[in-house]
Amino acid sequence: MTIPNPSCPVTRFAPSPSGHLHVGGARTALYSWAFARGRGGQFIIRIEDTDQKRSSDAASVGFLRDLEWLGIRWDQGPTFTAPDGSVVGGGANGSYFQSERLEIYERYFAQLIAAGHAYEAWDTTEELDAMRKESMARKEAFRYRFRGLISPEQRTQFVAEGRTAVVRFRTPQVAITIKDDVLGDATLPAGEVDDFVIRKKDGFPTYHFAVVVDDELMGVTHVLRAQEHFTNTAKHIVLQDALGFRRPTYGHLSIIKNPDDSKMSKRDKDKVLRKAVKERSLSAPPAGTVSTEDWGRWIGDDNVQLDLEAAIRLSEALKVALPEINVDDFRRSGYLPETICNFLALNGWSPGHDIEKFDNTFLCERFSLDRVIKTPAKFDRVKLLAFNTDAINAMPREEFARRCREHAAQFRPEFVARFDEAKFALLMHACHERSKTLDEPFRTNGFLLVDDDALVFADDKNVRKALGIGASSVDGAKSGLDHLRAMRSILAALPEWTQVALESAANAYTAEYAAGKIGSVAQPLRIAVSGTTVSPPIWDTLVLVGCNAALARIDRCVAWASALR
Ligand code: GLU
DSSP states (O other): OOOOOTTSOEEEEOOOSSSOOBHHHHHHHHHHHHHHHTTTOEEEEOBOOOOTTTOOHHHHHHHHHHHHHHTOOOSBEEEEEOTTSOEEEEOTTOOOBGGGOHHHHHHHHHHHHHTTSEEEEOOOHHHHHHHHHHHHHTTOOOOOOOOOOOOHHHHHHHHHTTOOOEEEEOOOOSOEEEOBTTTOOEEEOTTOSOOOEEEOTTSOBOHHHHHHHHHHHTTOOEEEEEGGGHHHHHHHHHHHHHHTOOOOEEEEEOOEEOTTSOBOOTHHHHHHHHHHHHHTTOSSOOTTTSOHHHHHHHHHOTTOOOOHHHHHHHHHHHTOOOOOOBHHHHHHTTOOHHHHHHHHHHTTBOOSTTOOOOOHHHHHHHOOGGGBOSSOEEOOHHHHHHHHHHHHHTSOHHHHHHHHHHHHHHHOHHHHHHSOHHHHHHHHHHHHTTOSSSSHHHHTOGGGTSOGGGOOOOOSHHHHHHHTTTOOOSTTOOOHHHHHHHHHHHHHTOSOOSHHHHHHHHHHHHHHHSTTOTHHHHHHHHHHHHSSSOOSOHHHHHHHHOHHHHHHHHHHHHHHHHHHO
């Protein structure tokens, strides 16, 4: 056991490994980490996998990966190899997976039972239901209470009947004061907490028991966790007292909400998808997105959620952006981990003096519980995007290219496969200025990857205007389409396909035939190679598309526009 030094706090983040790391959980981890780091203490990750049905290894790994990505590195906890090859975790207080600590819990169950603080309870589900009903009939809340020890004969009889026992804590009927450095102290009157289960029928400890034993054995001095655990803390305190443990200092953190006051939940993704499906009056799932059975269940019941992969496929088919909820969503969308940390830190805490932009080093130095707010923070996505944009704009262009490449390796491998390193860097440099996220260069430039004869030209106002579709020529002036035809021959004859060569050829042509207005020549070219009036700078774009593909696309565009004229 680590003997805690009161001047060096030990904090922990203790996720239950199901689902994904939500921004609320990430903020709890960030605050716990910053609190310990800033005070020379230790930060522990502990995986609370005592609910065998809901826990998965994949979820544990996901939590560790997301925390590491955020830059929240743990001093003790499961070992994890970071993408840079360094190993995080380990430590003398392991295992850091509760499912591997059952023997430890057994010792403390035995201690409590021997001291009369806990007892076996053999009730069946039916018997418990009947007790609940009785309480309801009396209009009372059901609270299980000790009803005397059973005889050894009775016990043998229960075993023979195939019953299994849980172990319940014999909660003392006393008022319990919870000391909370964030919310303030609160006292729960005597009798509110029942004899709760501490050892389940499957032999695993309940959350309450394991958390108390592990916080003690791991020397945790400060517990920061979600507000929903506030009343659980009363249970933890009575257990600590019965076991002769220290009481850590608690800080319960308010939840993070959407600006409209709703809870930020993964259901928000389904909401967006349902709206898009309704708007498009879809009666069947787009091919390759969701199975017909899942679709039927999902459409028929607003409480049903699509699994994440299916939701992503459907959002791509419907061309709608899913709201980011989990840390991994933000990463996929191209947010920077340092921006997420900065922004999350501000969702519930502030350093004062109107300081808003800071890094994790600053956070560790300044973070204190007395500046954590008690009320729910509102998650302002517009502000987050502005933070991200500012950070991207301030980045040296080489760094932007490098980080985009890392992002693409994971989420946009088709771009990595399509371009060599020089071309990839060119695309990144061309996109840097206008990018708000690391994903934007890929999300907005899908035209670079499509087959030349699959490119779709947008038939909209801007395209028609730029090409002169549907407009009669004024004084015989050339239309965009005429320029495109002319440029096609000029470009085909260029000795080299570089930005400089392309630009000077276009300038020479423009001076003579387009009254020096480069836009009236560049814009038709842009439409021809990208399908729309928006793309990275045109000469870069032409180099990225390549000579043969550009000429083929121009031919198709000329044919398409001529047919519309
Ligand atoms: N496993 C609990 C959860 O994920 C941890 C609560 C705590 O920090 O004590 O909510």
